[in-house]
């Protein structure tokens with residue numbers, strides 16, 4: 001008989017990885033051995049994507065070559081290009097990304113190969129395309145002309161320009177770049193696990209990231225950042241504490257709090273809180289930052305729960321001028337670096353992922369033909 005399952009696979013080690021590591025008690029996160037506190041504000045998203053996908057921080061020449069690959073990879077395939085308007089008109093942002101990445105596989109020159117070189121090329125293209133797709137989707141649904149990506153600028157500057165339609169300040173780009181760095185990988189989170197399960201059948205990288213996008217979309221995972229903003233927008237600033245207490249008393253979950261692995265502060269939240277405060281002060285309207293801070297104090301006092309990565313990311317994105325329903329898509333742009341790196345890692349040392357289940361249904365049933373069932 002199968003063992004009792006651990007609900008939600010909590011504490012089950014499902015894979016070996018050299019990509020990221022978490023010390024949940026100490027509140028520490030590492031990408032390939034580099035502390036997130038060292039990377040935040042010092043490394044660019046492109047450097048981190050290279051680190052994850054290609055195994056080491058790039059030299060200057062490697063970064064130039066990788067950046068050129070990303071620029072070339074911004075070109076969408078013909079099928080995605082032909083359908084973007086229709087998809088934008090009929091699908092929400094995360095649905096649309098799931099569809100458009102799936103369509104994009106049709107035109108990917110490496111679509112039929114899981115070989116290491118093909119996977120590296122696809123990882124770069126998918127990372128570049130996810131950012132372009134978010135900007136193009138937003139332009140298509142608003143009827144605006146998407147600003148042409150500037151080949152001299154990186155992912156953060158271009159994506160902010162594409163979404164907001166205005167040239168961001170250098171500090172805004174730095175902050176957004178740090179957000180992308182902070183969200184790039186996170187051990188066996190649900191979307192990465194989904195990607196690895198798919199890849200482990202020896203399916204292709206596009207299929208794996210489509211599974212991951214669908215998984216990130218849920219409000220218990222990446223979808224929480226959008227819900228955080230909707231909560232803040234729906235709150236009366238004068239009653240944040242009472243309303244939060246009331247919701248907790250009713251047994252409701254407060255989005256952006258709690259984590260399966262961290263038992264103390266999520267180290268990414270430390271940076272996001274600081275950046276949220278900076279942007280709030282610079283904006284001249286720090287209402288949402290103050291409300292967030294008040295919520296944080298109440299949830300800690302009442303439930304002992306701390307903010308996760310999604311909590312202060314919401315107000316950072318808001319102050320950067322990103323529409324609320326693009327918060328999770330922005331997360332997916334960054335996490336594409338991690339998902340693709342995990343697919344590469346899975347394919348390099350593969351075994352089918354097929355756990356067991358505990359059967360809790362009826363046994364020894366006798367089949368009654370439909371004519372006798374009434």
Ligand SMILES: CC(=O)SCCNC(=O)CCNC(=O)[C@H](O)C(C)(C)COP(=O)(O)OP(=O)(O)OC[C@H]1O[C@@H](n2cnc3c(N)ncnc32)[C@H](O)[C@@H]1OP(=O)(O)O
Pocket residue numbers: 008219220221222224252253254255256257258259260261303305308309310
């Ligand atoms: C990028 C990311 O994915 S970060 C996570 C984003 N998700 C969210 O912010 C959604 C809100 N948070 C949650 O739902 C959870 O904390 C999760 C999904 C992140 C982790 O889930 P789990 O590890 O399964 O914890 P679980 O949901 O069992 O919670 C344990 C207890 O804390 C409570 N709890 C956990 N999170 C919250 C919360 N945000 N608000 C209120 N109570 C909470 C649960 O109700 C449960 O209480 P109980 O034991 O009295 O029933």
Ligand SMILES: O=C([O-])CC(=O)C(=O)O
Pocket residue numbers: 185186187188189190260261308309
């Ligand atoms: O690790 C998790 O379960 C969720 C998370 O914080 C992430 O994916 O960044």
